Amino acid sequence: MTTASPTTAPTIQPDDAVTHVPRPRGRVLPAVIRSEWTKIRSVRSTVWSLFATFGITVGLGALFCFAYVRRYDHLNIRQRLTFDPTVQSLRGLFLAQIAIGVLGVLVISSEYATGLIRTTLTAVPQRRTLLAAKAVVFGAVALVVSMISVFVAFFVGQAVLHGKHLGVALGDPHVLRAVLGAGVYLTIVGLLGLALGAIVRRTAGAIATLFAVVLVLPLLTRALPSPWDTDIGKFLPAELGAAMFNVRPDSSLLSPGTALVVALVWLVVSFSVAAVLITRRDA
Amino acid sequence: MIEVRALTKHYGTTVAVDDLSFQVPAGRVTGFLGPNGAGKTTTMRLILGLDAPTSGSVTVNGEPYRQQRFPIHEVGALLEAQALHPGRSAVNHLWSLAQSNRIGRRRVDEVLGMVGLSDVATRRAGPFSLGMKQRLGIAGALLGDPQILLFDEPVSGLDPEGIVWIRDLFHRLAREGRTVFVSSHVMSEMALTAQHLIVIGRGKLIADDSIEHITAGAGSSVRVRSPRHDDLMGLLTAEGATVRSEGGALTVIGVDSAHIGDLAARHGIALHELSPQRASLEEAFFELTDESVEYHGADLTHAGATTDTRR
Numbered sequence: 015m016t017t018a019s020p021t022t023a024p025t026i027q028p029d030d031a032v033t034h035v036p037r038p039r040g041r042v043l044p045a046v047i048r049s050e051w052t053k054i055r056s057v058r059s060t061v062w063s064l065f066a067t068f069g070i071t072v073g074l075g076a077l078f079c080f081a082y083v084r085r086y087d088h089l090n091i092r093q094r095l096t097f098d099p100t101v102q103s104l105r106g107l108f109l110a111q112i113a114i115g116v117l118g119v120l121v122i123s124s125e126y127a128t129g130l131i132r133t134t135l136t137a138v139p140q141r142r143t144l145l146a147a148k149a150v151v152f153g154a155v156a157l158v159v160s161m162i163s164v165f166v167a168f169f170v171g172q173a174v175l176h177g178k179h180l181g182v183a184l185g186d187p188h189v190l191r192a193v194l195g196a197g198v199y200l201t202i203v204g205l206l207g208l209a210l211g212a213i214v215r216r217t218a219g220a221i222a223t224l225f226a227v228v229l230v231l232p233l234l235t236r237a238l239p240s241p242w243d244t245d246i247g248k249f250l251p252a253e254l255g256a257a258m259f260n261v262r263p264d265s266s267l268l269s270p271g272t273a274l275v276v277a278l279v280w281l282v283v284s285f286s287v288a289a290v291l292i293t294r295r296d297a
Numbered sequence: 298m299i300e301v302r303a304l305t306k307h308y309g310t311t312v313a314v315d316d317l318s319f320q321v322p323a324g325r326v327t328g329f330l331g332p333n334g335a336g337k338t339t340t341m342r343l344i345l346g347l348d349a350p351t352s353g354s355v356t357v358n359g360e361p362y363r364q365q366r367f368p369i370h371e372v373g374a375l376l377e378a379q380a381l382h383p384g385r386s387a388v389n390h391l392w393s394l395a396q397s398n399r400i401g402r403r404r405v406d407e408v409l410g411m412v413g414l415s416d417v418a419t420r421r422a423g424p425f426s427l428g429m430k431q432r433l434g435i436a437g438a439l440l441g442d443p444q445i446l447l448f449d450e451p452v453s454g455l456d457p458e459g460i461v462w463i464r465d466l467f468h469r470l471a472r473e474g475r476t477v478f479v480s481s482h483v484m485s486e487m488a489l490t491a492q493h494l495i496v497i498g499r500g501k502l503i504a505d506d507s508i509e510h511i512t513a514g515a516g517s518s519v520r521v522r523s524p525r526h527d528d529l530m531g532l533l534t535a536e537g538a539t540v541r542s543e544g545g546a547l548t549v550i551g552v553d554s555a556h557i558g559d560l561a562a563r564h565g566i567a568l569h570e571l572s573p574q575r576a577s578l579e580e581a582f583f584e585l586t587d588e589s590v591e592y593h594g595a596d597l598t599h600a601g602a603t604t605d606t607r608r
Contacts, residue, residue: 045367
């Protein structure tokens with residue numbers, strides 16, 4: 015307001031001592047990233063969902079390992095030989111991906127549900143920048159929590175398995191890659207939730223879509239006649255995840271590297287659709 | 298300065314805004330008036346770039362809103378007071394808004410003080426009363442110290458105390474030389490705050506004029522009471538006046554009170570009341586928008602057709 019030319023009459027000073035807020039320069043994205051960080055850490059549902067992700071990954075993983083140890087003496091040789099201790103300690107992922115996926119959905123769908131999105135877009139009309147900032151902030155949070163969860167789950171699970179001398183170490187072949195892959199997979203499911211939240215906009219609808227893609231589609235493809243069941247199935251997120259955190263080679267899955275690339279393609283496609291829709295649609 | 302040019306917005310087959318053109322110049326309170334469903338909210342959403350126009354254009358300070366960087370330094374808006382995350386505290390709500398436009402933390406505390414929410418700043422906003430949410434929304438609108446402010450139906454749902462507070466705020470903002478664009482469907486509210494009115498109905502511009510001109514343009518009438526009610530009615534009708542009988546009194550349009558008094562005296566008719574009625578702003582508004590309201594109270598068969606143009 016004080017940028018008016020000096021010849022104009024001075025603007026009337028407000029009754030309150032209002033500090034002049036200078037019109038800023040600089041880039042929009044870093045500012046929006048800081049704003050989104052404040053948003054994500056200032057609601058309880060974030061903390062709950064992240065805690066649930068951690069608790070489910072570690073708790074269920076430990077439980078599965080414990081159950082296996084209890085059953086071990088009754089298993090036949092074949093069952094014992096195909097046992098994968100790493101995967102066993104990461105079985106909690108099956109449920110944990112729902113917790114983190116729901117949080118991803120909520121990062122944007124809660125804004126549509128409350129109408130906050132209209133306040134947000136009034137402050138940040140650059141909609142793709144807003145979507146990018148949400149992805150960066152949530153992606154970083156999800157990656158950190160996912161990695162902590164899978165590593166803790168791995169170590170706890172191996173400690174339990176150690177009772178029967180079944181545990182493996184991070185240094186064993188493919189194990190570190192598998193644990194890292196599990197953390198990456200969890201993060202990807204969370205981001206997929208965010209993209210679906212932006213596309214569907216309604217919380218319930220977006221969560222249902224995420225469940226359908228992650229949990230239901232693999233079951234449906236399994237019903238297809240061979241070899242279509244695995245040829246199609248291995249490109250679905252859940253099977254891509256299995257490929258990333260499997261230690262034993264499995265011919266029905268893609269290689270870990272290929273699986274990661276395909277999973278990233280899923281993200282690129284879903285975020286591209288979200289970016290187009292968020293720009294085109296009325297808020 | 299807000300410039301709306303031939304703005305049109307369709308939602309499906311509904312025409313919410315129809316070839317609307319007007320300007321909101323800097324430095325005054327402009328009321329944006331129309332019955333419910335007239336397209337006020339839609340117009341505001343188009344101004345703020347939330348919705349894209351079907352045709353036409355709208356600029357704020359010469360630029361479409363969506364092209365503005367850090368826009369809340371120039372435009373502050375309150376569309377819906379309820380538009381906040383119920384689990385986020387007032388201060389974090391404002392802080393996230395401030396950060397997105399590179400506004401410092403001090404300003405957040407400052408606007409919280411201005412709207413009187415400092416004491417509840419760290420509480421979750423969900424359980425706030427509507428009045429408090431409204432204040433929080435206004436604090437958000439003031440964050441960037443903008444020269445242009447938009448408020449959509451800011452007084453609806455507020456208690457009398459809140460209404461007085463908001464009215465004072467508009468006066469103060471106007472005194473500070475800011476542009477304030479306020480929508481309402483209540484004309485009398487506008488009379489207290491606005492100097493200029495833009496009236497729309499069914500998405501079309503009806504009037505764009507000062508308050509004085511709008512009230513002056515509306516017809517005035519004379520209220521008459523007499524024991525010889527029917528005789529007087531006959532005489533006045535013969536004089537060419539329009540006469541309505543309501544609850545024992547006559548409302549006369551088309552002749553002034555002096556004329557009525559003389560006429561009654563000539564015929565020896567006693568008058569118990571003879572009072573000129575100046576059209577209120579409210580009546581002027583009804584007169585202006587009468588043909589444009591989407592349905593009238595009595596017309597229940599069409600009441601099902603929604604007048605809410607948003608979705």
